[in-house]
Amino acid sequence: MERAGLRAAQESVRPLFERTERFRSYSPTIISGMIQTRAYTTAVLRNTQRRRGLADDVDAAVEVRMLRQQLLNTQEKTFAFLLEEQVLGTRIADDDVMTGQLAHLLTLLAVPNIRLGIIPSSARRERQPTEGFWIYDTAQVSVELVGAYLTVTQPREVSLYEQAFAELSALAVYGASARNLIARAVQALG
Numbered sequence: 001m002e003r004a005g006l007r008a009a010q011e012s013v014r015p016l017f018e019r020t021e022r023f024r025s026y027s028p029t030i031i032s033g034m035i036q037t038r039a040y041t042t043a044v045l046r047n048t049q050r051r052r053g054l055a056d057d058v059d060a061a062v063e064v065r066m067l068r069q070q071l072l073n074t075q076e077k078t079f080a081f082l083l084e085e086q087v088l089g090t091r092i093a094d095d096d097v098m099t100g101q102l103a104h105l106l107t108l109l110a111v112p113n114i115r116l117g118i119i120p121s122s123a124r125r126e127r128q129p130t131e132g133f134w135i136y137d138t139a140q141v142s143v144e145l146v147g148a149y150l151t152v153t154q155p156r157e158v159s160l161y162e163q164a165f166a167e168l169s170a171l172a173v174y175g176a177s178a179r180n181l182i183a184r185a186v187q188a189l190g
Helices: 006-019 038-052 058-073 085-089 095-108 155-171 175-188
Strands: 022-027 078-084 114-119 133-136 140-144 149-152
Touching: 006 038, 006 058, 022 155, 038 058, 038 095, 078 085, 078 155, 085 114, 085 175, 095 114, 095 175, 114 155, 114 175, 133 155, 140 155, 149 155
Parallel strands: 022 078, 078 114
Antiparallel strands: 022 133, 133 140, 140 149
């Protein structure tokens, strides 16, 4: 997927996002790409580019991702994002970038077609945190692993991810409680 560079990888998924009406994302490690700020995206993609020894097309890849985020303004689409609480405190960039990213999450709490849930680290769970995944309607799941991306399309397997998302959603806090967790993460930055 990244052989042709990070920009091409970002462009390759745009049609999938455009046709998806109900998008769900679970992220145990970093903030999901669709809700990243420009600065946070730059840090994430720069880290990826360096770690994987890819050509430096980070600026172009960031532009493509920022354009894709405009889909968040499409009221006919719904978006649900679940983040593990530790994601809020995982410093993938400097404090200014992290503060800006956390402030952006606070603004998203008020967007009608976006549901942002934070799974508190204190949540009692039967399901362990799992790999990050994205569900596109009921047709496809993308899973990001250390060395590869998986595409799941078998209905039974897609259903397993939908079940996992529902279970994780039940553990999450929303609204004022999510706002409090984000505010606490901002305070921890100093």
